[in-house]
Amino acid sequence: MRTEIRFLLNGQSRRVTGIAPHTMLLDWLRSQGLTAVKEGCAEGDCGACSVLIGMPAADGRSLTWLAVNSCILMLPQVDGCAVVTAEGLVGADGMPHPAQTALADTHGTQCGFCSPGFAVALAALSRRPERDDETILDAVAGNLCRCTGYQPILQAARVLPVIEATSEEAVMAAALCADCAEPLDYGVDGRRFVAPHSLDDFLAALEEHPDAWILAGGTDLGLRVTKRHEEPACVLSLARIPELHEIRRGERDTVIGAAVSYADALEAVTTLAPSFGEMVRRIGAAQIRAMGTFGGNIGNASPIGDTLPPLIALGATVETVSRRGRRSIPMEDFIVGYRKTVLGAGEIIAAVRVPYPQPTTWVRVYKVARRIDQDISAVSAAFALDVEDGRVVGARVAYGGVADRPVRARDVEAALTGRAWSLETARAAAPAVRRSVSPIDDARGSAAYRTAVCVNLLERLWWETAGPAGVPSTLGALEEVA
Ligand SMILES: Cc1cc2nc3c(=O)[nH]c(=O)nc-3n(C[C@H](O)[C@H](O)[C@H](O)COP(=O)(O)OP(=O)(O)OC[C@H]3O[C@@H](n4cnc5c(N)ncnc54)[C@H](O)[C@@H]3O)c2cc1C
Ligand code: FES
Numbered sequence: 001m002r003t004e005i006r007f008l009l010n011g012q013s014r015r016v017t018g019i020a021p022h023t024m025l026l027d028w029l030r031s032q033g034l035t036a037v038k039e040g041c042a043e044g045d046c047g048a049c050s051v052l053i054g055m056p057a058a059d060g061r062s063l064t065w066l067a068v069n070s071c072i073l074m075l076p077q078v079d080g081c082a083v084v085t086a087e088g089l090v091g092a093d094g095m096p097h098p099a100q101t102a103l104a105d106t107h108g109t110q111c112g113f114c115s116p117g118f119a120v121a122l123a124a125l126s127r128r129p130e131r132d133d134e135t136i137l138d139a140v141a142g143n144l145c146r147c148t149g150y151q152p153i154l155q156a157a158r159v160l161p162v163i164e165a166t167s168e169e170a171v172m173a174a175a176l177c178a179d180c181a182e183p184l185d186y187g188v189d190g191r192r193f194v195a196p197h198s199l200d201d202f203l204a205a206l207e208e209h210p211d212a213w214i215l216a217g218g219t220d221l222g223l224r225v226t227k228r229h230e231e232p233a234c235v236l237s238l239a240r241i242p243e244l245h246e247i248r249r250g251e252r253d254t255v256i257g258a259a260v261s262y263a264d265a266l267e268a269v270t271t272l273a274p275s276f277g278e279m280v281r282r283i284g285a286a287q288i289r290a291m292g293t294f295g296g297n298i299g300n301a302s303p304i305g306d307t308l309p310p311l312i313a314l315g316a317t318v319e320t321v322s323r324r325g326r327r328s329i330p331m332e333d334f335i336v337g338y339r340k341t342v343l344g345a346g347e348i349i350a351a352v353r354v355p356y357p358q359p360t361t362w363v364r365v366y367k368v369a370r371r372i373d374q375d376i377s378a379v380s381a382a383f384a385l386d387v388e389d390g391r392v393v394g395a396r397v398a399y400g401g402v403a404d405r406p407v408r409a410r411d412v413e414a415a416l417t418g419r420a421w422s423l424e425t426a427r428a429a430a431p432a433v434r435r436s437v438s439p440i441d442d443a444r445g446s447a448a449y450r451t452a453v454c455v456n457l458l459e460r461l462w463w464e465t466a467g468p469a470g471v472p473s474t475l476g477a478l479e480e481v482a
């Protein structure tokens, strides 16, 4: 076992010992004098702390560069990676990175507090060939600016050149893989961070430390440190177990490993159902989707976990593993209360298995929040409707944000099944919708608002699937029709 954290920081090899394992990368970087990395919110919402992480590909021949929030990333999570701060974007010749030049040239910075974070987000964008507005907005949606205004920053993104990978990066990737070939078992003052390289080793470590935090991307767990000031005695990381990073597309279903990030899963999920892909694209912002995982969303068991209603509607099963063996649990039975799952001691989520919808199944997934990006759902809903000859022959309906857990709305399914798929049927199911949900009042919406949204989404489903031809799936278009 390796007992020191090893990574590259702005191109230099770093070996760290003696720092508490739950120390956030942000705090450590600032302690090293790298103060371009700012703390705005300490909860992943503002992007001021963004850094670039280069993760070696499985074959060790290249690095994948992603912007992440260093405020909710524990220092040992960057073991085996290349970390680049805004200071490190500057080239060996002392010249600024094209992202920095673009920000300066378009007057994209005023007080400068947000600018290092934007420079990092744009540097991540510079690795992508697309420069359409959607890609650009997506790249900077996780970064807040309070004074410049966004137009100059978006203009900087538009003039940014595409930057190709260099041969140096392949060398860095190979060196990181060789340097970190042994699993990390890092400890300071009785606190540990262990990152096993196999499922068997992980389960053995979990048996040894039954109260350990099971860490995937840390986009939920990180906040327990930064907001609740908890200090875990032991953290077991899933990040280095190859099996958990696999996406397997079979004949009947797609299996997504528990540690697959949203960024990596997006294409497979979009293939399963485009509106599910659109929902995943709206989870947090790019920095969150770079680290957040399907296993983390399911394991977190939040009533507003965005992937949960679509997984229920698609008939997904959660695949678990422990030293006692493997289990397959229907998604709708996996969460049994507020943040409570059926997982037993020593058991973890290995993957989620999602069947392909039939070609005749209409799948629609909706997220209703106050903003498009970087916002938590007030309500979410997912529908999988089988319609033959204009009649509903099967329905799976699920809602999020309306109870202590995501709910499968069997009453609504019964109210739809066997009837003509018409606006009248959608409206007649309203009482069943009201019976199926029991939302609360909170900052994101009142109980009455949430219930009304659930009812309206069923009607919207009809407009989008069977309404007059040419009605696109936007509320604006619906208003025009009305
Ligand atoms: C700024 C911000 C925006 C966000 N926006 C959204 C959003 O729009 N929609 C949304 O749904 N969520 C959102 N989240 C929450 C979070 O990003 C997601 O829940 C994410 O899927 C968590 O994944 P993770 O890998 O980071 O989980 P972690 O934080 O690593 O873990 C979360 C929980 O799951 C458990 N866990 C993780 N993996 C496993 C496993 N394999 N087996 C058993 N237990 C496991 C952990 O022990 C922990 O209890 C947001 C979070 C932040 C900070
Ligand atoms: S400090 Fe706001 S996202 Fe990290």
Ligand code: FES
Pocket: 108, 109, 110, 111, 112, 113, 114, 115, 144, 145, 146, 147, 148
């Ligand atoms: S330049 Fe001041 S916050 Fe963006």
